[in-house]
Amino acid sequence: xxxxxxxxxxxxxxxxxxxxxxxxxxxxxxxxxxxxxxxxxxxxxxxxxxxxxxxxxxxxxxxxxxxxxxxxxxxxxxxxxxxxxxxxxxxxxxxxxxxxxxxxxxxxxxxxxxxxxxxxxxxxxxxxxxxxxxxxxxxxxxxxxxxxxxxxxxxxxxxxxxxxxxxxxxxxxxxxxxxxxxxxxxxxxxxxxxxxxxxxxxxxxxxxxxxxxxxxxxxx
Numbered sequence: 001x002x003x004x005x006x007x008x009x010x011x012x013x014x015x016x017x018x019x020x021x022x023x024x025x026x027x028x029x030x031x032x033x034x035x036x037x038x039x040x041x042x043x044x045x046x047x048x049x050x051x052x053x054x055x056x057x058x059x060x061x062x063x064x065x066x067x068x069x070x071x072x073x074x075x076x077x078x079x080x081x082x083x084x085x086x087x088x089x090x091x092x093x094x095x096x097x098x099x100x101x102x103x104x105x106x107x108x109x110x111x112x113x114x115x116x117x118x119x120x121x122x123x124x125x126x127x128x129x130x131x132x133x134x135x136x137x138x139x140x141x142x143x144x145x146x147x148x149x150x151x152x153x154x155x156x157x158x159x160x161x162x163x164x165x166x167x168x169x170x171x172x173x174x175x176x177x178x179x180x181x182x183x184x185x186x187x188x189x190x191x192x193x194x195x196x197x198x199x200x201x202x203x204x205x206x207x208x209x210x211x212x213x214x215x216x217x218x219x220x
Contacts, residue, residue, distance in 0.1 A: 001199055001200060001201065001202075001207070002155035002156065002158065002159070002160075002161075002199075002200040002204060003048060003155075003160040003161070003197065003198070003199055003200070004151070004155060004160075004161050004163070004177075004197070004198040004200060005043065005048055005050065005160070005161070005162045005163070005195050005196065005197050005198075005214075006163050006165070006170050006173065006174070006190075006195070006196045006198070006211070007039055007064065007065075007068065007162060007163065007164045007165075007193070007194075007195050007196070008164075008165065008166060008167055008170055008190045008191065008192050008193065008194070009028070009032070009036070009058075009060040009061045009063075009064040009164060009165070009166065009192070009193070010028050010029075010031070010032030010033060010034075010035035010036040010039075010060070010064050010067075010192065010193045011028065011029050011031050011032035011035060011192055011193070012026050012027065012028055012029065012032055012060040013026045013027060013028075013029055014026045014095075015029075015032070015192065016029050016031075017097070018097055018098050018099070019095060019096065019097050019098070020090045020093040020094050020095065020096055020097075020098065020101065021087065021090070021094065022087055022088060022089050022090035022091070022093070022094040023058065023086055023087055023088075023089045023090075023094070023131075024094050024095065025058050025059050025060075026059070026060060027059050027060060027063065028059075028060050028063055028064065032060070032064070032192075032193070033063070033067055035064075035192065035193035036063065036064040036065075036067035036068050036071070036193065037067050037068070037070075037071040038071075038193070039064070039068045039071075039193055039194075039195050040067065040068035040069060040070065040071025040072040041071050041072065042195055042214045042215055043068065043072045043162070043195055043214065044071070044072040044073055046195075046197070046214050048160060048195070048197060048214070049072055049073070049074055049160060050069055050072070050074060050077050050160050050161065050162035051077065051078075051154075051159040051160045051161070052077065052078050052079075052080070052154050052159050052160075052161050052162070053065045053069060053077050053078070053079040053080070053161075053162045053163075053164065054079075054080050054082055054085060054146075054150060054151060054154075054161065054162070054163045054164075055079060055080070055081050055082070055085065055163070055164045055165065056081065056082065056083070056085040056086040056087065056164070056165045056166060056169065057081045057082070057083045057085075057086055058086055058087060058166070061085070061164045061165050061166060062079075062081060062164075064164045064193070065079060065162065065164035066079070068162070068164065069162070077162075080150065082146055082150060084142045084143055084145065084146035084150075084169075085143070085146060085163065085165040085166075085169050086165075086166070086169065087165075087166035087167070087168055087169060088133075088134040088135075088136065088138070088139045088166075088168040088169070089121075089124075089131055089132065089133055089134045090113075090121050090133055090134075091120070091121040091122050091123045091124045091131060091132055091133025091134075092121060092122045092123060092124045092125070092126075092133065093113065093121045093122075093133065094124060098110075101113075111186075113133075115185070115186040116135070116136070116185070116186060117135065117136050117137050117182035117183075117185045117186075118135050118136075118137050118182070119135055120132065120133045120134060120135040120138065121133030121134075136168055136171060136172055136175075136185060137182075139168050139169055139171075139172045140172040140175065140176065143169060143172045143173055143176070144176065147173065147176060151163065152204055155200060155204055156204070167190050170190045171185065171188045171190055174188055174190070174196075174210075174211075175188065177198060177206055177211075178206060178209050178210060194213055194214070194215060195213065195214040195215070196211045196212070196213055196214075197211055197212050197213070197214055198211040199211075
């Protein structure tokens with residue numbers, strides 16, 4: 001049966017600072033590197049050795065995938081970087097601390113930007129070209145073709161597929177897999193560096209809705 005493993009990257013430099021990161025390309029911390037290696041050992045011990053890796057184009061996800069498969073004993077696993085798996089753009093919020101945004105905009109707006117289906121953060125005007133913020137609905141729209149023409153074909157070929165990406169791109173993928181409606185999206189959480197395994201039927205529907213964490217006690 002097809003196996004899909006979803007993995008949010010290890011701790012990044014801006015995770016450690018509690019800063020909105022979005023599409024800013026920051027690296028892992030040393031702790032994040034250790035987390036990625038531990039994930040690889042968890043996959044090895046669970047018998048979930050990846051045949052193919054799909055990552056976002058952002059350094060923290062790429063390096064998490066590389067370190068994980070090396071630790072699992074599969075350093076030469078074919079890997080594809082796909083911008084459709086990139087984290088959502090947080091627009092003008094990127095680089096700001098969460099506490100600063102909470103104090104400036106209030107708890108209700110803060111939660112809407114972070115967790116709702118359709119709320120987009122304000123655009124960033126700091127560069128030469130304004131960069132809009134993305135809602136989770138925006139991320140879902142760009143991720144669906146990735147599922148249909150990149151991930152699903154590998155799964156139908158019987159491969160064990162590892163996806164290393166980000167909180168919101170993985171939330172969008174989980175919503176697609178489990179057919180989660182917009183009203184349920186705020187409750188979706190994707191912990192850092194905890195592999196989530198989906199065993200799928202021939203129609204690529206989850207046999208266990210929500211999947212199973214490889215290390216369930218800590219993940220829950």
